[in-house]
Amino acid sequence: MAKKGASISGFPEWLPQERAIEQQVIDTLREVFELHGFLGIETAAVEMGSSLLKKGETSKEIYLLSRLREFGQDDETPVEEHLGLHFDLTVPLSRYVVENSGAVTFPFKRWQIQKVWRGERPQEGRYREFTQADIDIVGNGSLPEHYEVDAPLVMVEALERLRPFGLPKATVHANNRKLSEGFYRGVGVTDIESVLREVDKLDKISAAEVAQLLQDEAGCSPEQAAACLELAEVTATDSSHLRAAFDQLCEKHGIDKESEAYPLAQQGVETLAMIIDEAARIRPGSVMADLRIARGLDYYTGSVYETFLDGAEKLGSICSGGRYDNLVSQGSRKYPGVGLSIGVTRLISYILHTVQATTSRISPAAVMVAVWNEDERQTSDHIAAQLRQRGIACDVAPTAAKIGKQIKYADHLGIPYVWFPPQAGDPAAEVKPTGHQVKNIISGDQVDADPASWTPAPEYARRAVVVK
Amino acid sequence: MAKKGASISGFPEWLPQERAIEQQVIDTLREVFELHGFLGIETAAVEMGSSLLKKGETSKEIYLLSRLREFGQDDETPVEEHLGLHFDLTVPLSRYVVENSGAVTFPFKRWQIQKVWRGERPQEGRYREFTQADIDIVGNGSLPEHYEVDAPLVMVEALERLRPFGLPKATVHANNRKLSEGFYRGVGVTDIESVLREVDKLDKISAAEVAQLLQDEAGCSPEQAAACLELAEVTATDSSHLRAAFDQLCEKHGIDKESEAYPLAQQGVETLAMIIDEAARIRPGSVMADLRIARGLDYYTGSVYETFLDGAEKLGSICSGGRYDNLVSQGSRKYPGVGLSIGVTRLISYILHTVQATTSRISPAAVMVAVWNEDERQTSDHIAAQLRQRGIACDVAPTAAKIGKQIKYADHLGIPYVWFPPQAGDPAAEVKPTGHQVKNIISGDQVDADPASWTPAPEYARRAVVVK
Numbered sequence: 044m045a046k047k048g049a050s051i052s053g054f055p056e057w058l059p060q061e062r063a064i065e066q067q068v069i070d071t072l073r074e075v076f077e078l079h080g081f082l083g084i085e086t087a088a089v090e091m092g093s094s095l096l097k098k099g100e101t102s103k104e105i106y107l108l109s110r111l112r113e114f115g116q117d118d119e120t121p122v123e124e125h126l127g128l129h130f131d132l133t134v135p136l137s138r139y140v141v142e143n144s145g146a147v148t149f150p151f152k153r154w155q156i157q158k159v160w161r162g163e164r165p166q167e168g169r170y171r172e173f174t175q176a177d178i179d180i181v182g183n184g185s186l187p188e189h190y191e192v193d194a195p196l197v198m199v200e201a202l203e204r205l206r207p208f209g210l211p212k213a214t215v216h217a218n219n220r221k222l223s224e225g226f227y228r229g230v231g232v233t234d235i236e237s238v239l240r241e242v243d244k245l246d247k248i249s250a251a252e253v254a255q256l257l258q259d260e261a262g263c264s265p266e267q268a269a270a271c272l273e274l275a276e277v278t279a280t281d282s283s284h285l286r287a288a289f290d291q292l293c294e295k296h297g298i299d300k301e302s303e304a305y306p307l308a309q310q311g312v313e314t315l316a317m318i319i320d321e322a323a324r325i326r327p328g329s330v331m332a333d334l335r336i337a338r339g340l341d342y343y344t345g346s347v348y349e350t351f352l353d354g355a356e357k358l359g360s361i362c363s364g365g366r367y368d369n370l371v372s373q374g375s376r377k378y379p380g381v382g383l384s385i386g387v388t389r390l391i392s393y394i395l396h397t398v399q400a401t402t403s404r405i406s407p408a409a410v411m412v413a414v415w416n417e418d419e420r421q422t423s424d425h426i427a428a429q430l431r432q433r434g435i436a437c438d439v440a441p442t443a444a445k446i447g448k449q450i451k452y453a454d455h456l457g458i459p460y461v462w463f464p465p466q467a468g469d470p471a472a473e474v475k476p477t478g479h480q481v482k483n484i485i486s487g488d489q490v491d492a493d494p495a496s497w498t499p500a501p502e503y504a505r506r507a508v509v510v511k
Numbered sequence: 512m513a514k515k516g517a518s519i520s521g522f523p524e525w526l527p528q529e530r531a532i533e534q535q536v537i538d539t540l541r542e543v544f545e546l547h548g549f550l551g552i553e554t555a556a557v558e559m560g561s562s563l564l565k566k567g568e569t570s571k572e573i574y575l576l577s578r579l580r581e582f583g584q585d586d587e588t589p590v591e592e593h594l595g596l597h598f599d600l601t602v603p604l605s606r607y608v609v610e611n612s613g614a615v616t617f618p619f620k621r622w623q624i625q626k627v628w629r630g631e632r633p634q635e636g637r638y639r640e641f642t643q644a645d646i647d648i649v650g651n652g653s654l655p656e657h658y659e660v661d662a663p664l665v666m667v668e669a670l671e672r673l674r675p676f677g678l679p680k681a682t683v684h685a686n687n688r689k690l691s692e693g694f695y696r697g698v699g700v701t702d703i704e705s706v707l708r709e710v711d712k713l714d715k716i717s718a719a720e721v722a723q724l725l726q727d728e729a730g731c732s733p734e735q736a737a738a739c740l741e742l743a744e745v746t747a748t749d750s751s752h753l754r755a756a757f758d759q760l761c762e763k764h765g766i767d768k769e770s771e772a773y774p775l776a777q778q779g780v781e782t783l784a785m786i787i788d789e790a791a792r793i794r795p796g797s798v799m800a801d802l803r804i805a806r807g808l809d810y811y812t813g814s815v816y817e818t819f820l821d822g823a824e825k826l827g828s829i830c831s832g833g834r835y836d837n838l839v840s841q842g843s844r845k846y847p848g849v850g851l852s853i854g855v856t857r858l859i860s861y862i863l864h865t866v867q868a869t870t871s872r873i874s875p876a877a878v879m880v881a882v883w884n885e886d887e888r889q890t891s892d893h894i895a896a897q898l899r900q901r902g903i904a905c906d907v908a909p910t911a912a913k914i915g916k917q918i919k920y921a922d923h924l925g926i927p928y929v930w931f932p933p934q935a936g937d938p939a940a941e942v943k944p945t946g947h948q949v950k951n952i953i954s955g956d957q958v959d960a961d962p963a964s965w966t967p968a969p970e971y972a973r974r975a976v977v978v979k
Contacts, residue, residue, distance in 0.1 A: 050555070050610060051555060051557060051558075051559065051594065054555035054556075054557060055555075056552075056553070056554055056555055056607065057552070057553070058611060058614055058615070059550035059551070059552055059615065059621065062550075062551055062552050062553060063550075063551070065553075066551055077875035077876075077904050078875075078899045078902070078903075078904045078905065079876075079899070079904070079905070079906070080874050080875060080876035080879075080904060080905060080906030080907075080924075080926075081875070082527035082530075082531075082873065082874060082875070082924075083527070083530055083531070083534055083875075084524075084525070084527055084530050085524070085525070085530060085533075086524055087518070087519060087522035087523075087524055087640055088522075088556070088626060088628070088640060089519060089522060089640070090519075091519065103579060104578070104579070104580075105578075105579040106576045106577070106578060106579070106594075107576070107577050107578075107579055107582050108574045108575070108576060108596070108630070109574065109575050109577065109630075110572070110573075110574060110575075110630035110631075110632075111571060111572070111573040111574070111575055111590065111595070111630055112572075112630075114575050114586070114590065114593075115586040118582070118583040118586070122579065122582065125582075126519065126574075127579070128576070139524065142518060143526060146526055147526070147527065148873070148920065148923040148924050150909045152906070153527065158556060160556070162576070162577075162578035162579055162580075163578075164578075172555055172556060172557070182909075187909060187910055189885075189888060321889075324889070325889075325892065325896075405550065405616070406548050406550060407545035407546075407548060407549070407550070407551075408545075408548035411548075417657075420657060421789075421792070421793075424793065428793075431546045431547070434546070435546075436545050436546045436547070436548060437546070437547070437548060438547070438548030438620070439548075441618045441655060442655055452616065455616040456548075456550075456616050458548075
């Protein structure tokens with residue numbers, strides 16, 4: 044990572060060789076999203092405070108903006124009328140869809156890769172700026188259920204395409220809010236949101252601690268807390284197992300199939316069953332039911348997803364999302380959506396620091412053209428132009444320094460080939476070839492070459508990621 | 512553009528079909544920069560207030576950030592200790608170079624395409640968020656002069672590559688700060704910065720008005736003002752013409768070749784002469800000397816550039832920059848640089864609204880696979896997967912609606928091909944083919960096709976920009 048300390052805490056910056064890896068990750072994600080017919084958009088970095096604080100949650104970690112000239116004089120303006128930096132790409136999408144509902148085709152499939160910001164207190168290991176890569180499918184009035192399995196499978200495919208960067212296999216853990224809510228109501232819990240919030244802590248604290256919090260914070264009885272935790276222990280990779288486990292728990296905790304809560308839970312069970320069966324058929328082992336998944340955000344109404352990397356569960360979920368039926372509306376018209384978001388910066392950090400992936404070269408250039416002396420620079424420039432015309436990225440030596448120093452420049456940047464232009468008319472201190480020559484400074488091979496037709500060996504043609 | 516009015520003033524957002532064009536412009540720029548061996552980086556969106564306000568210029572249009580939880584309570588903290596959004600990519604580069612001077616190879620050639628922000632009052636036609644595409648070459652201690660012609664020529668090549676987007680020919684107008692300053696001092700002017708600032712207004716107000724401002728604001732005599740304006744009238748496309756015109760003006764205004772000011776001016780003349788001659792040799796008609804070019808920013812110390820599009824001069828400069836010898840330093844170590852910045856958002860706006868370029872299709876997908884009924888969706892999904900595996904972007908019909916409605920979805924998104932899966936076992940209301948068929952809904956051609964080998968016609972393979 045770019046030199047620590049001097050930078051601004053929480054705003055990660057990468058060295059060029061690290062950025063080269065991030066760029067390839069982003070290119071790969073984009074390619075997969077576009078292969079699946081998602082449309083790319085960008086939204087403004089800012090939203091109105093009123094959008095960012097839909098429910099007046101001033102506990103949120105948001106950066107508000109002030110114009111320098113008004114700084115300190117704009118405190119009277121309500122926060123809702125200030126601009127703030129977006130903290131995710133879902134709130135901006137919802138605004139974008141409403142604003143452009145007459146102009147886009149539904150279901151609107153969009154991808155978006157952008158920075159988001161969290162106005163947190165600076166603290167070790169917390170990002171205040173990071174990149175997210177999102178896909179969402181938003182319907183007009185309704186949204187077919189198949190998108191609830193399509194969306195996570197696109198992300199699985201994208202993460203699969205990142206395996207050459209050293210990422211372990213990813214598994215999507217899916218749950219359904221209706222399933223959870225129906226079950227909670229069935230055992231008599233009323234404060235659903237609080238229960239979800241506490242259950243969401245299971246990956247950070249012990250089950251016993253969560254049980255206590257469920258009683259202290261969410262008004263559960265010890266029995267209710269135990270039931271909620273038993274539900275959270277259920278995992279399944281096929282629908283029959285899921286249905287059996289769920290029904291067994293309902294029976295154990297006395298949830299009547301004739302009760303109001305049961306059909307709601309059942310809806311969730313059936314959607315989740317469809318998802319894991321379909322996913323197992325298309326990409327076995329990619330998606331499992333995991334009833335522990337709660338998700339912190341309150342706008343989800345159905346499916347919720349988190350994604351973990353095998354052996355890197357400590358990293359937390361690297362791709363999360365869900366279905367939201369009520370986030371976006373315009374009058375009585377609703378725009379239900381489903382989507383997932385990859386935490387790109389967290390992934391890059393894993394790839395750089397845990398995998399310790401490197402780039403095959405720092406420079407995008409495959410060739411550095413040497414310069415015999417400054418009067419002959421135009422010869423070198425011309426060779427470079429010829430190579431570039433054929434799509435071969437080239438640099439030209441910065442100065443007509445001793446040839447060893449020029450080669451060192453190429454070497455520092457990992458440029459594999461050095462091109463030697465032919466000898467010009469006047470004699471020089473150094474021995475020059477009489478025709479064009481190109482040297483692979485990694486293998487040491489040096490051959491005659493024609494700038495109109497030479498091409499680099501395939502393994503040196505493009506910058507690539509190297510994983511040991 | 513995305514629906515007006517509802518969006519936040521000054522923060523442009525594009526519809527997906529417009530964003531598709533912006534994305535292609537950005538891809539093209541990046542490709543050219545990488546062909547020339549520039550390394551891509553990204554820097555944080557924020558800088559310390561102290562960096563943004565190097566000279567305490569609180570007149571600057573900057574957005575400062577406050578954490579929501581501290582909003583209204585952080586006014587006591589000096590502006591210098593606040594975070595602010597960067598207003599260009601040069602100030603971040605200078606910090607990045609100093610922080611990472613031990614880790615990067617010099618001369619450091621970097622490209623950077625990012626959003627920047629200006630905390631302006633909202634007003635019609637002014638962007639408060641826009642994208643810049645920058646290249647810079649930064650030396651360690653020194654920087655060879657050839658980069659002062661290399662850098663603008665890379666930008667000319669990049670802009671040339673954008674001609675298929677409907678951009679007219681671009682011409683770089685170059686000047687040199689030393690030339691201007693030497694001349695101004697030669698005629699007895701002392702407040703150089705003020706003169707530059709007023710001369711910079713020549714593209715907005717008349718010469719007579721600038722002459723008045725030079726007297727009122729920059730302390731010039733009428734004769735000095737006249738001399739400054741005569742200098743600003745000089746243009747040249749070759750060095751002999753430039754030298755002759757400059758010497759004639761020096762003679763006319765009594766600038767002694769033995770004076771202290773003349774050698775400074777002469778340095779500038781010679782650098783500029785080199786630039787226009789070299790550029791004329793490599794790319795005739797691409798760069799001209801234009802002594803009116805002043806540039807608003809005070810960190811330039813040598814060459815300065817602005818770039819205009821033929822017949823679109825009203826648009827202003829779309830690519831500007833210069834050489835800065837003192838922007839970046841670390842103790843006594845200096846990092847002189849030269850670079851230019853393309854105003855991407857302004858260009859996109861021109862391409863969309865003046866050229867009225869469109870994208871050949873809204874969706875990246877070349878094919879939409881139809882779905883006969885929901886029970887057969889997996890057949891369609893499988894065909895899409897086969898096509899994607901061979902790099903053909905595909906969408907699948909959102910619902911098994913009547914086939915006409917499915918085709919309409921493809922048509923709205925500009926997807927050229929609709930794929931019809933073969934008839935399944937059970938009879939259906941609609942007539943289905945017995946084998947795979949694919950229809951080009953633009954030409955109407957429908958043919959038998961094999962998902963393992965079919966490819967779209969080349970003109971339909973990729974989304975492209977269409978200029979009438």
